[in-house]
Amino acid sequence: MEIPYTVHPRPDTGLANPKLGIWLFIASEVMLFGGLFAGYIFMRLGAEPWMWPQGWLNVPVGTFNTFILIASSVTIILSWECLKMRKYKAFKAWLAATWICGLAFLVVKLAYEWPTKFHHYGGYVKKEAAAKYEKYLGNKDTKDAKGSHVDGHETRKKYPRLFIGGHLDTDKDPDAQTAANVPLVTAAQLDAVLAMGATEQNAAKKAKLLANRAKALKQIVVRDLDIAILLKPNVTAEEKASVLHKMNTIHVHSVDAENGDPYDPSNDSAHFIPRPQKDVDHLVIEKADLYPGHGSFVPKLNTYLATYFMITGLHGAHVLAGCIVFIYFWLPIKGGAKLYTTNHAQLCNRIEVSGLFWHLVDLIWIFVFPLFYLL
Amino acid sequence: MSDHTATAHDKPAATHDSHGHDEHHGSVLEHVKPYLIVGAALFLFTVITVALSYIHFDKIGIFVWAFDKIGVHGFTINIVIGMAVATFKVCLVGAWFMHLKQEKSSVWTPLLFTFFFVAGLFLLFAFAYADPIPGTIEWKH
Numbered sequence: 462m463e464i465p466y467t468v469h470p471r472p473d474t475g476l477a478n479p480k481l482g483i484w485l486f487i488a489s490e491v492m493l494f495g496g497l498f499a500g501y502i503f504m505r506l507g508a509e510p511w512m513w514p515q516g517w518l519n520v521p522v523g524t525f526n527t528f529i530l531i532a533s534s535v536t537i538i539l540s541w542e543c544l545k546m547r548k549y550k551a552f553k554a555w556l557a558a559t560w561i562c563g564l565a566f567l568v569v570k571l572a573y574e575w576p577t578k579f580h581h582y583g584g585y586v587k588k589e590a591a592a593k594y595e596k597y598l599g600n601k602d603t604k605d606a607k608g609s610h611v612d613g614h615e616t617r618k619k620y621p622r623l624f625i626g627g628h629l630d631t632d633k634d635p636d637a638q639t640a641a642n643v644p645l646v647t648a649a650q651l652d653a654v655l656a657m658g659a660t661e662q663n664a665a666k667k668a669k670l671l672a673n674r675a676k677a678l679k680q681i682v683v684r685d686l687d688i689a690i691l692l693k694p695n696v697t698a699e700e701k702a703s704v705l706h707k708m709n710t711i712h713v714h715s716v717d718a719e720n721g722d723p724y725d726p727s728n729d730s731a732h733f734i735p736r737p738q739k740d741v742d743h744l745v746i747e748k749a750d751l752y753p754g755h756g757s758f759v760p761k762l763n764t765y766l767a768t769y770f771m772i773t774g775l776h777g778a779h780v781l782a783g784c785i786v787f788i789y790f791w792l793p794i795k796g797g798a799k800l801y802t803t804n805h806a807q808l809c810n811r812i813e814v815s816g817l818f819w820h821l822v823d824l825i826w827i828f829v830f831p832l833f834y835l836l
Numbered sequence: 837m838s839d840h841t842a843t844a845h846d847k848p849a850a851t852h853d854s855h856g857h858d859e860h861h862g863s864v865l866e867h868v869k870p871y872l873i874v875g876a877a878l879f880l881f882t883v884i885t886v887a888l889s890y891i892h893f894d895k896i897g898i899f900v901w902a903f904d905k906i907g908v909h910g911f912t913i914n915i916v917i918g919m920a921v922a923t924f925k926v927c928l929v930g931a932w933f934m935h936l937k938q939e940k941s942s943v944w945t946p947l948l949f950t951f952f953f954v955a956g957l958f959l960l961f962a963f964a965y966a967d968p969i970p971g972t973i974e975w976k977h
Contacts, residue, residue, distance in 0.1 A: 474940075474942040475940045475942055476940060476942055476943065480943075481942060481943070484943050484946065484947070485946060488946050488947060488949070488950040491950050491954060492950060492953060492954060492957075495953075495954035495957050495958070496957050499954075499957045499958045499960075499961045500961065502915065502919070502958075502961070503961040503962070503964070503965050505915065506912055506915065506965060507965065520886065524882060524886060527882050528879060528882065531875060531878045531879060531882065532875070534875070534878075534929065534933055535871055535872065535875035538868065538871045538933060539864070539868055539871070542864060542867050542868050542871075543864060546864060546867070548864065551864065730889070731889055733886060733890075816933075817934055820929050820930075820933045820934045821934075823929060823933075824925075824926045824929045824930070827878075827922050827925045827926055827929070828919075828922050828926070830882075830885070830922075831885050831889070831918045831919070831921070831922055832918075832919075832922075835885065835886065835888075835889035835918065836889065836911075836914060836915050836918050
């Protein structure tokens with residue numbers, strides 16, 4: 462069956478169907494991202510200074526990715542123009558440049574930007590425990606080194622800084638990050654897990670319960686050495702307390718700039734060259750002092766990261782989709798580059814329509830970049 | 837650009853390698869020059885966007901005075917200016933790269949509805965922000 466109006470314009474709309482279709486799709490995408498951006502912007506506006514994370518993303522990397530996407534928007538146009546002018550080699554080369562740019566964007570995002578977040582640690586200190594970590598929060602003495610009040614010191618009294626972020630020493634302890642992500646474990650919880658299957662008589666049921674106990678222990682105690690201690694037949698109360706203490710404290714190796722010098726308000730805004738972290742000698746955070754959700758920089762940590770991963774993830778999915786479509790048109794297959802000889806006009810339309818989608822991907826990023834990286 | 841499809845359709849398929857049968861005359865560079873200029877402008881405005889993030893507009897009298905007229909204060913001025921630059925960049929992409937400058941009304945009409953409803957989405961949030969339920973804007977645990 463031949464699909465009508467893939468090449469010729471429909472008399473009533475004046476457009477070939479694919480073009481009208483992609484514009485309707487773009488309209489729906491604008492609604493989707495428009496709602497997300499509107500929600501994000503007003504959450505951002507509702508936050509006091511230093512309550513909303515700034516400078517958490519690497520601006521040079523974000524700028525690089527912006528350049529890549531803009532460049533790919535130009536190359537897809539060049540590809541389309543070359544195709545129309547029947548310059549096959551140039552068409553193929555520019556199309557390849559486009560999807561290579563798209564893939565490079567994804568590599569930067571997935572191989573660098575996201576993983577650095579997964580290896581970052583942070584948590585919100587409970588208000589009542591904030592005094593213990595005052596050195597890194599800077600709430601009481603809101604004067605800088607020269608003795609003048611820091612920007613907004615009055616509001617800081619009302620809305621204290623409670624966030625501490627940094628890196629854990631995973632060289633010394635490879636399980637540090639995983640252990641830090643585990644919520645607070647109480648002695649009663651640990652005893653309940655250790656007691657699993659202890660009194661069970663039925664052999665089959667006992668084996669199942671013991672298997673479940675092993676899984677649960679791995680989740681709440683993490684380190685094999687500690688699990689071995691707990692599973693000894695004559696484990697002492699001191700040993701148990703020692704393992705619990707190890708699980709419920711987080712040893713921070715270096716803190717982010719805003720915690721390293723919490724009185725310097727410039728540490729609370731984005732910088733093109735990221736501010737260096739500050740090594741700390743002995744910062745031990747007790748999990749009991751933190752609000753739930755502490756751990757790696759993942760969506761559950763705060764609203765900023767939740768929206769960051771959601772919107773950049775959704776955008777990344779669009780980039781991936783665009784790359785797949787471009788590679789399909791680039792390959793010498795029936796529906797792809799072979800159309801150059803069999804149905805040149807249809808290939809022109811395909812490149813134009815997918816190019817329109819690609820520009821949409823570009824313009825979404827034009828909003829994402831300043832919103833998440835700079836403001 | 838929207839007429840290329842009809843003319844291209846009737847061309848014999850074998851002409852793709854012969855330079856004499858190009859359907860568009862003139863060099864590629866001539867055709868793509870506007871796109872290259874727009875691309876360069878987008879690069880430039882990306883640099884400007886980054887530079888603007890260093891300026892604290894809420895410390896500059898003229899901006900404080902001007903934005904006070906529309907009820908915008910503090911860091912919100914930076915966000916409004918940043919979004920204005922981004923919107924301008926998006927307009928460049930839309931007008932040139934997506935050819936909206938010369939597009940037919942059957943493309944424009946649905947888009948006008950889209951703009952209308954997106955503005956509505958922003959306004960819904962803006963109303964809630966300007967007139968919050970008492971007690972909900974405070975940060976608490």
